[in-house]
Every structure is written in C-alpha cells, then in structure tokens.
Amino acid sequence: MRKKNYKQVENKPAVLVDGTPVENVYVRWLIDKEHDGANNFAMRHFEIKPKTEVPLHSHPQDHEIYILSGEGKFYNDSGMEEIVENGDVIYISPYEKHGITNIGKTDFIFLCLIPYLKE
C-alpha cells in the first residue's frame, strides 16, 4: 500500500506519445510502473492552462478520464465534441483520434488513466 498526495508528484511538461511537447500542459504520473510497480495501468493528473489546446492525436491505448476542475472540450476527427466539467467522465477508445481544449478561464484539470498494453 502506497500513499501520496498529488502535489508531492512532480508536475512535468507534457509530451504527446510521439514525443512532441505540448506547451502549457503539465502532467503528474500519480501511479505508475516505475515508481509503484503498477503493471496494468497508470494514473496521470493533467493540468491544461487557459487558452491551450492539445492537438488531435491517437495511439493504441484507451483513456479513462475523470474531470476534477475547470471547463474543457474533448473532440475527435468525426465532428464529435463534448463540453465537460467536474464530475464528468470521458472514455476514449483505442486508436480514436482525440484533442482537448481548455475553454474556461482557469486551469482545466483531470485524471487520465492509460493501460500498459501487454504483448
């Protein structure tokens, strides 16, 4: 059993899966394989600054997302858009293209969990 507070975990500049940095987006890997031995999936805490967008991207891993604060928009490349706030949940399927925009005046903050895919 391991306990942390999210503030104790380093808040790093985020990068897309291909390594592209995304300015004004920060990520804390709250629970992961490296630090916790969590081999099945990882819990990440994302902070997107106002007027910031994470561009459309995709990968084999799905995402399970829980919104903590702020106001954001999730969208895909088929014209789907979802406006979200605290208590909303988003599921993004494997390989589904997705983008995220902070549409509020405060930081847009959410948990985003991602599997460690097995061979």
Add this chain to the structure above:
Amino acid sequence: MRKKNYKQVENKPAVLVDGTPVENVYVRWLIDKEHDGANNFAMRHFEIKPKTEVPLHSHPQDHEIYILSGEGKFYNDSGMEEIVENGDVIYISPYEKHGITNIGKTDFIFLCLIPYLKE
C-alpha cells in the same frame, strides 16, 4: 468517445469480490467493459457512509485510488494505516489485503480503478 456525468450512473450496493454484500457502501461503475467496451480496466466511484467499514479482503487485481471527498483510513494486515482526504492517492498491489474505514462525518468518496486481467 463517450461522455457521462457520474450522477447518471446507477449507484448500486457494493459487494466484495466473493459476492459478500457490504452495507452502507455504494458503487457506480463509471467506465467498464459491459457499457463502454473498456477492455483494459474499469473506473468505479465508491461512496462509504459514515461509521462504515469495508473489511479486510484481497484479490489478484491491483487498485489505483484517488480520494474525492470525506476522510477515510486504508489499512492492511501488516499494521499499515493511511489516513486520506481529497487529492490523496493510494496504490494497492495485487493480492495485498486491504480494508477501508470512513473516519469522518460525511460520506467518504473516491475513485477506485481495477484491471480486467488477461489470461
């Protein structure tokens, strides 16, 4: 991409992995295989009423937990205890025995994610 609010998901009486009901504990399966096609892991929202305890139990799945509100205690069978509140994170390893007590005056509410183990 699927969006829900946690309140839209049915709040069911919780049971332990062996099917034992736990009184005054409620669970919402926010993202799961059955409703969302999430095959890697599930996101559950737990609500433990005041003066309620989830007894020690264990299973092959690990848990990744994020505390949303209230005050609780996580413990194992080796004398470890962790008092937690909003913003705290708990990782419980596969097969580690764990119990949970609401030690506050309000509902103790957290997200608890669990993998769908592959063969």
